[in-house]
Amino acid sequence: MNSQTRDPERKPVTVPGLRAMKAEGRKIVMLTAYDASFASCLDLAGVDVALVGDSLGMVVQGHASTLPVTLDQAVYHTAAVARGLSSSLLVADLPFMTDRDPAHALEAAHRLMAEGGAAMVKLEGAGHICVVIEALTERNVPVCAHLGLTPQAVHRLGGYRVQGREADVAERIFDDARAVAAAGAQMLVLEAVPAELARRITGELAIPVIGIGAGADTDGQVLVVYDMLGITPGKRPKFSKDFLREHGSVVAAMAAYADDVRAGRFPGPKHQY
Ligand code: KIV
Numbered sequence: 001m002n003s004q005t006r007d008p009e010r011k012p013v014t015v016p017g018l019r020a021m022k023a024e025g026r027k028i029v030m031l032t033a034y035d036a037s038f039a040s041c042l043d044l045a046g047v048d049v050a051l052v053g054d055s056l057g058m059v060v061q062g063h064a065s066t067l068p069v070t071l072d073q074a075v076y077h078t079a080a081v082a083r084g085l086s087s088s089l090l091v092a093d094l095p096f097m098t099d100r101d102p103a104h105a106l107e108a109a110h111r112l113m114a115e116g117g118a119a120m121v122k123l124e125g126a127g128h129i130c131v132v133i134e135a136l137t138e139r140n141v142p143v144c145a146h147l148g149l150t151p152q153a154v155h156r157l158g159g160y161r162v163q164g165r166e167a168d169v170a171e172r173i174f175d176d177a178r179a180v181a182a183a184g185a186q187m188l189v190l191e192a193v194p195a196e197l198a199r200r201i202t203g204e205l206a207i208p209v210i211g212i213g214a215g216a217d218t219d220g221q222v223l224v225v226y227d228m229l230g231i232t233p234g235k236r237p238k239f240s241k242d243f244l245r246e247h248g249s250v251v252a253a254m255a256a257y258a259d260d261v262r263a264g265r266f267p268g269p270k271h272q273y
Contacts, residue, residue: 006044006086013048013089015120015142015186021048021219022208028220029258030091030210031228034060034077038225038250039084045254047088049210051122051222052078054093055151059226066151069095071108078116091144091187092118096152099123102135109141122189124150126176130183137184145180147173148214149192162213162273164193177201177209189222190214192239195272213239215272221261228257239271 021028030049033039034056042050056077057069078092098108105123112118121136122144123129133143148163157163164170174197177188188209190198195215202209202218211218223240226232229250230242243253243260260266 010087012087018208027262029261030222032225033081036080036084039081041251042254043085043088045251050088052081052092055224065154067096075111075116078118082117090118091120094123099132102132105132124152126179133183142186144187145185146189148190162192164197170197181205181207
């Protein structure tokens with residue numbers, strides 16, 4: 001799909017629709033967005049899910065981590081992205097520490113959904129986070145969990161590195177995946193884990209599993225939009241690819257990414273661990 005015209009047949013993507021896509025074996029295509037213009041491009045390109053990731057702290061604000069992103073900033077960017085979308089589902093990250101307990105997470109999710117227009121919120125980790133996921137789910141807030149390399153834990157992890165290469169860490173991630181799904185998460189992002197671990201988790205869970213640096217055998221893929229357009233300064237992550245280089249416009253690059261994910265051409269062996 002390389003057209004600049006909106007597909008009139010395209011229906012809005014919904015949370016239950018994502019689960020149906022997994023059941024039907026249709027790959028889910030997800031990209032980050034931080035403003036209305038890029039949101040409109042990804043919607044036009046037929047990308048299923050727009051994620052207002054707290055990566056905005058790094059790629060938009062120029063910080064060294066996602067930790068400085070505030071709830072006000074996340075709400076501002078989520079509302080901007082919402083104005084650019086017509087069919088893609090909008091997911092927003094809970095910024096660092098806004099998920100420290102159910103009360104704060106409920107307050108943050110309220111703002112991201114009511115002011116920002118998000119349909120789902122994403123939060124990192126398991127353990128005490130499972131109680132938070134339960135509280136959100138009970139109040140009709142769809143939740144996307146995030147395991148593996150969880151950027152808000154960068155200081156504990158000692159950097160942005162692959163997680164789950166050692167058998168005990170892989171088993172812990174596997175158990176955490178089961179725990180967040182049991183707590184009510186409706187989707188799971190797995191970041192920078194070995195492809196084999198991601199394949200096992202995807203087979204185990206009924207909810208869709210979206211990979212980033214997690215191999216080709218997940219139910220879908222997500223990339224940071226500036227990485228896949230070759231805009232991010234410095235070295236591009238191993239798992240990303242510059243789609244703009246071979247395609248003439250931002251929409252065409254996003255559509256090529258969507259086509260490649262759906263056809264199983266991306267990620268390839270050189271984009272995985
Ligand atoms: O913040 C973000 O952009 C993310 C994706 C990398 C999944 O969490």
